[in-house]
Amino acid sequence: MEQAPRLNLSERVIRALGLALLVFGGFFPLVWMLLTSLKTEGELQQFPVQYLPSQPDVANYARVFSEQPFGTFFMNSLIVSVLSTLLCVAVAVPAAYALARLEIRARGLLLTLVVAFSMLPVVSLLVPLFRLMRSAQLLNSYPALILPYAALSLPVAILTLVAFFSAIPRDLESAAMVDGSTRVGAMTRIVLPLSLPGVVTAALLVFVNSWNEFLLALSFNTRLNMRTVSVGVTLYQGEFAFPWPLISAAVVIAVVPIVVLIAVFQKRFVAGLTAGGVKA
Amino acid sequence: MRTEAGNVRTAPAPRARRRRGGDGLLAALLLAPAVLLLCGVLLFPMLTTFRDSLFVNKLTEPWAGTPFVGLAQYAQMVGDPRFLTALRNTLFFGVLTVGGSFLVGIPMALLAHTPSRVRGLARVALLLPWAMPPVITGLIFAWLFNGQYGVVNDVLVRAGIVGEPLRWLSTPGLAVVAMVVTIVWKTSSFVALIVLGGLQGIPRELTEAADVDGATRVQTFWRVILPLLAPSLAVAFIFRAISAVQVFDIPYTFIQQAPAQGLLETLGVYIYRTSIEFLDFGYAATLSVALFAVSLAVTLVYVRFVRGGEG
Numbered sequence: 001m002e003q004a005p006r007l008n009l010s011e012r013v014i015r016a017l018g019l020a021l022l023v024f025g026g027f028f029p030l031v032w033m034l035l036t037s038l039k040t041e042g043e044l045q046q047f048p049v050q051y052l053p054s055q056p057d058v059a060n061y062a063r064v065f066s067e068q069p070f071g072t073f074f075m076n077s078l079i080v081s082v083l084s085t086l087l088c089v090a091v092a093v094p095a096a097y098a099l100a101r102l103e104i105r106a107r108g109l110l111l112t113l114v115v116a117f118s119m120l121p122v123v124s125l126l127v128p129l130f131r132l133m134r135s136a137q138l139l140n141s142y143p144a145l146i147l148p149y150a151a152l153s154l155p156v157a158i159l160t161l162v163a164f165f166s167a168i169p170r171d172l173e174s175a176a177m178v179d180g181s182t183r184v185g186a187m188t189r190i191v192l193p194l195s196l197p198g199v200v201t202a203a204l205l206v207f208v209n210s211w212n213e214f215l216l217a218l219s220f221n222t223r224l225n226m227r228t229v230s231v232g233v234t235l236y237q238g239e240f241a242f243p244w245p246l247i248s249a250a251v252v253i254a255v256v257p258i259v260v261l262i263a264v265f266q267k268r269f270v271a272g273l274t275a276g277g278v279k280a
Numbered sequence: 281m282r283t284e285a286g287n288v289r290t291a292p293a294p295r296a297r298r299r300r301g302g303d304g305l306l307a308a309l310l311l312a313p314a315v316l317l318l319c320g321v322l323l324f325p326m327l328t329t330f331r332d333s334l335f336v337n338k339l340t341e342p343w344a345g346t347p348f349v350g351l352a353q354y355a356q357m358v359g360d361p362r363f364l365t366a367l368r369n370t371l372f373f374g375v376l377t378v379g380g381s382f383l384v385g386i387p388m389a390l391l392a393h394t395p396s397r398v399r400g401l402a403r404v405a406l407l408l409p410w411a412m413p414p415v416i417t418g419l420i421f422a423w424l425f426n427g428q429y430g431v432v433n434d435v436l437v438r439a440g441i442v443g444e445p446l447r448w449l450s451t452p453g454l455a456v457v458a459m460v461v462t463i464v465w466k467t468s469s470f471v472a473l474i475v476l477g478g479l480q481g482i483p484r485e486l487t488e489a490a491d492v493d494g495a496t497r498v499q500t501f502w503r504v505i506l507p508l509l510a511p512s513l514a515v516a517f518i519f520r521a522i523s524a525v526q527v528f529d530i531p532y533t534f535i536q537q538a539p540a541q542g543l544l545e546t547l548g549v550y551i552y553r554t555s556i557e558f559l560d561f562g563y564a565a566t567l568s569v570a571l572f573a574v575s576l577a578v579t580l581v582y583v584r585f586v587r588g589g590e591g
Contacts, residue, residue: 011497018391019402025465026405029420030412032431036423047445049434095314098307110311112583117318119579120326121526123548124568127555128325128332151321154314183306212413214529219556230413237536244423251416258411266403269411273470274477 030255037061037248044244060249064236070250072225073232078257080142080228081210084149088157088206089199091150096161097187101173111162118155122215133220144220145228149213153206160205160272164198165191201272204265211258229254326572332565339559346562353566363567365542366550373460373531373546374524380464381520382513385471390501392472393479406476410469418533421462425449449538459534459544463527471516478512479505518582525574528552547571 036044038056064070099107099114129148130139138144168191176186192199217228227235233250236243262269333353337346357363392402409417425432425448433445448458482505490500528548535544545553551571555564 015391015394015396018387019396019398022388022391022402023398023405026408026469029417029424029465030408032424033420044429047429047434048438049429049431091313091317094310098310102303102307102310104304104307115583116576116579117322119522119575119582120322121548121568121571121575123526123528123551124329124571125322125325126552127561127564127568128328129321131328132321132325147317148321151317154317158314183303208411212411212415214413214415215552230415233416233419234533234536242423242537244426247419248423251419254416255412258413259408262407262411263404266400266407269407270403270473270476273410273473274480 030252030259033248033251036244037252039245041243041245060245061253063246064250064253067246068232068235068250069225069227070229070232070253073227073229074253076142076221076226077211077228077230080145080149081207083142084146084153084210085203085206087146088150088153089203092154092157092161092202093192093199096158096165097191099158100162100165101170101187101191111159114155114158118159120152122152126215126219129216130219138220140221140223140226145210145213145217148216149210150206152213153209156205156209157202160202161195161198164195164201168194197268197271200265201268204261204268205272207261208258329565329568329572332562333569335562337560337562337565339561349562353563354569356563357566357570362542362545362550363547363570366545366547367570369543369545370525370527370547373456373463373527374521376460377463377467377527378517378520378524380460381467381471382517384464384468385516386475388468388472389475389479392476406469406472408469409466410473412466414466414529415533417462417466418530421458421465421530422449422534422537425458425462449534452543455534455538455544459531462530462534463524466530467520467523471520474512474516474519475509478509481512482508514585515582518578518585521578522575522582525578526571547574 035051035053037060038053038058039050040053040057043050043053098104099110104110125148133139133144138147172190172194173186176190177183181189212230213228214230218231221227221231229250233247233254236246236250334348334350335346336344336349336353338344388406392399392406396402412420424430427433427447427449428445430445430448432448433442436442437445446454448454486504486508487500490504495503526548527546531544531546531549532552535549538544547567548571551564551567554560554567
């Protein structure tokens with residue numbers, strides 16, 4: 001098991017303080033939005049700041065849904081993120097299997113290209129992608145976001161999966177093939193089940209990327225009923241007014257899926273991100 | 281395959297060759313969907329950008345058409361003070377935020393690495409900033425740094441550090457500080473996670489041996505752990521450098537809060553505005569090529585580093 005660190009008292013105090021700071025630093029901004037969302041506009045306009053809401057009020061959460069079709073935004077985000085995740089993983093798994101397992105002469109070159117694709121700046125692709133989507137008559141549709149989200153996350157998914165596939169002993173596959181299984185049979189029956197954790201990790205990374213994307217969603221799906229939550233949260237601000245309790249409530253709702261995924265799959269996320277130096 | 285070929289030494293050569301041929305076809309089939317998606321949605325638009333950068337294409341002046349101007353827009357870019365400012369801002373923010381994310385991220389990784397009762401909680405705290413949508417991070421920190429009722433001002437005033445609330449987002453110098461803090465908060469997690477991966481790969485015997493030899497913890501860190509972390513640090517550095525060059529969402533949200541801040545305009549924001557607000561597609565493409573060039577330079581360093589490490 002874990003080493004028992006022989007820390008003296010001052011080291012323990014420093015570590016405890018550090019951990020407290022880490023947890024506080026990670027959670028505070030979101031906790032502050034949660035507290036803000038329970039306050040009234042009048043309560044916010046006090047200085048010094050009143051830290052806890054005097055009468056916690058969930059009215060802002062109702063207003064989030066009544067002032068904008070936030071339920072629709074949420075569903076749009078869910079649909080787009082789930083479908084782009086499915087598409088991306090479905091394309092990435094065979095590609096990563098080929099790169100990790102088959103004898104391909106251009107393997108090094110292909111992996112280099114995958115890395116290069118992962119570094120393309122999205123903002124530079126904005127106009128040509130916009131035109132592409134327009135000429136395909138896909139603006140204000142789910143595929144307008146699903147296709148680029150799947151493509152943009154594909155390099156990360158492939159690199160993560162290659163790392164996971166490569167860690168599975170080749171002998172397992174060879175044994176199955178000696179026993180008369182075909183290469184494809186060995187892949188689907190032996191390698192895929194063993195690499196399920198890797199597939200889950202890759203899927204989580206794609207989902208988070210898709211849920212969080214802002215620029216393409218802002219530019220491609222401009223009809224109100226096609227907006228996603230990352231754009232939706234910015235729609236509550238007027239030109240000069242920022243109704244912070246309302247914005248805070250929208251922010252809290254928008255990050256619920258992310259927070260739930262992180263809490264449930266924290267080990268998988270850490271494993272995925274530390275596996276091969278994958279891009280955030 | 282390599283081990284397999286070694287095992288079946290007796291297998292006749294033609295069979296082995298046939299197997300390899302089959303592999304080639306299978307590989308092509310397995311790779312085809314990925315190649316199609318990457319080429320259709322990323323490569324094709326990228327090539328279009330190069331072509332567009334040679335044509336004037338302003339939606340605000342439709343009568344001008346889209347004449348071929350060669351490298352004229354590149355010449356325009358080199359003499360464009362707004363481009364030069366955006367480039368300088370980008371590099372300035374890059375240095376500050378990449379450096380900051382290492383200063384914060386490495387201690388975070390060391391903390392998350394040592395076993396403790398709150399490890400799960402620490403992991404979630406570590407992952408949250410990384411997983412948060414950047415545009416939402418921007419909104420949250422704009423509120424934390426609010427000039428009148430922001431909690432940052434409250435803490436500073438209560439602590440007696442400043443007499444009255446600071447106008448963080450509308451004072452140029454302070455706006456830069458606020459944005460750097462926000463980006464460092466958002467990106468330190470990433471550095472921490474990569475470094476954590478590196479820490480997990482260091483055999484325990486090495487640090488224990490140093491311990492037995494009477495090295496202090498600080499000595500062990502500098503002489504044993506840090507050199508072994510070098511590859512992870514390099515990977516984290518390059519990915520951070522790339523994302524720093526391309527930063528868009530957070531400056532974009534900050535500028536929404538304080539519209540007059542030319543100081544916060546990064547290359548990414550300038551490209552966005554040139555294309556979406558000024559509808560100057562040709563020049564936006566030229567600016568995009570500049571951003572490609574900067575990204576590519578960092579990518580090449582990465583590829584060289586990774587391949588050097590493998591070979």
